[in-house]
Amino acid sequence: MADAAIARTTAAPGEPSTWERLKVNRNWLGLWFMLPAMAFLVLFLVYPLGKGLWMSFTDARIGREGRFVGLENFEWLIEDRDFVRALIFTIVFTFVASVVKFAIGLYLALLLNNNLPFKAFIRSVVLIPFIVPTVLSAVAFWWIFDTQFSVITWGLVKLGLLDRGSPINWMGDPFMAQCVVIFANIWRGIPFIAITLLAGLQTVSPSLYEAATLDGATKWQNFRYVTYPLLTPIIAVVMTFSVLFTFTDFQLIWAMTRGGPVNATHLMATLSYQRGILGGNLGEGAAIAISMVPFLLAAILFSWFGLQRRKWQQGENND
């Protein structure tokens, strides 16, 4: 409608000049309206990313502009056992944490969607792990799993399940430490998923469940054929964010283990920080950070296809 109206007014006074046509061209105007936002994006996203990418091809160190060294940084990294270990652990960390977070988060959301006493109160309590500053909760976990002062060890000893002389080496044993940081990440990540899925659940009309019940669906079939398919769009969004946050996690690891023991709990983000900022090898640190990009891109592409409007969501709404 608007397009047609504009076309008519411009066509009226004979041959309009290119400039006059441009002045009322919606796309041309739109470009100008977009410019401020674009400037922000370039300044805060494109520039740092470009700079990081450039540094990963140099041998820059702190205080010294680097020379271009091509793919040398990456070639070294492939042979670097710590890097490969961090890469594998990052993938395992992301996979295990995301799966568990999703399962527990969905379960919690389904529980909270029921009519419970003190519903509003319980829902806000669930959010606590998400609200507490990460570093604060990391410090709490650090104490809970401290090799000497662990409250869990203390409890087990008091219960007589553990010998005082051989405490569990939570943060000292590489495998244990890996489990602990994954556990902490799960604990912190569940509320986000639970609350978002709960919001999604609340958009499902109760009469759909009633219709399915009358159609003969059991509780499980209600979930399998009604709840789950209707929730898939929101699951795609929330899991994409969750995977991205988990893959790039830094705070929790740094506050709890700093990548130790023996670099067992290094994620790519923490390793990059350690090499680049603490170790001063900016080029190498940048190269580690840039190696995360393909994985993140893959996650985004995955969600891109997952997020495509499903066929049933398309079409005119005639309500």
Place this chain on the structure above:
Amino acid sequence: MASVEIRDVRKSFGATAIIHGVTVPIADGEFVVLVGPSGCGKSTLLRMIAGLENITGGEIAIGNRVVNNVPPKERDIAMVFQNYALYPHMTVAANMGFSLQLRNAPQAEIDTKVKRAAEILNLTALLDRFPRQLSGGQRQRVAMGRAIVRDPQVFLFDEPLSNLDAKLRVAMRTEIKELHQRLKTTTVYVTHDQIEAMTMADKIVVMHDGIVEQMGAPLDLYDNPANMFVAGFIGSPAMNFLRGKVDGQSFVLEGGARLPLGAAPAASDGKPAVYGIRPEHFLIDNEAGAEAEVVVVEPTGSEIQVVAKLDGQEVIAVFRERHNFKPGDRIRLGTDRRVTHLFDAESGKTLPRH
């Protein structure tokens, strides 16, 4: 097909009683409409028949089997919801076949039944569409198709037409009635629209505040309402109620105007009562009519609705002839004494006639 017996059914949510002992017999193949204003408990009653609400007291039997503790899916009923409750992620065909699929029916059987229901409802061309791609009326038909496919003992409709526009509502009304005449399945239909009730029902059950005010055939309720509530609820525009008292063969309004009365109970002479007259039963009577002042004239084409002040009380009269009234005109209104109603001023009950 089966009969449905509702015996002294009660429902309360916590301490709040919603339905206070309702008894409705529904014969096999009957089309029963539960009608009443919002909050009268009609939807709750329907949901109790469906098994979506627990029954606090009394019994509901479907086909002689008491179903109070039978889960919904074993009651062999199908329900059409107000918002249709179509599964948005399933095609029309999948929506209609879902109940059969849950019963693990063979695909061939599902296809046949869905196809047959689609033919009945003119949905064959839409079987591969998703609910979002359908218009309101088409969705309504899919919802009915889902019920038909199940071939249940009883159809339950919960205000199925209230989301449609006026024109479509009239068309769907006919369609549902035709469908019932064709399938002859026992049907319980809930609505707040008395026109739907009048046009579709074999039997109307008028509910109000959790009790049954009256039940019976549509025209029976129209001609012989049991009380002022039913008289005022059934019929549009609503019946006029005028306060006054009985004086022999006529009714004297508070201001002194007289209206003719059919046979009146002798005992009620002189006692305060309410005179009921339907708008279409007013007539222009230039000799004996009571004087009234025209307030508003509303022509609808087929008839003229006149709002007038009669003895200080506002009344609506409907004439099929074209009168050229103007606001402020004084007219003389008479009534046909054979179709007047008389109610007790206190209880609102219809006073018995001789």
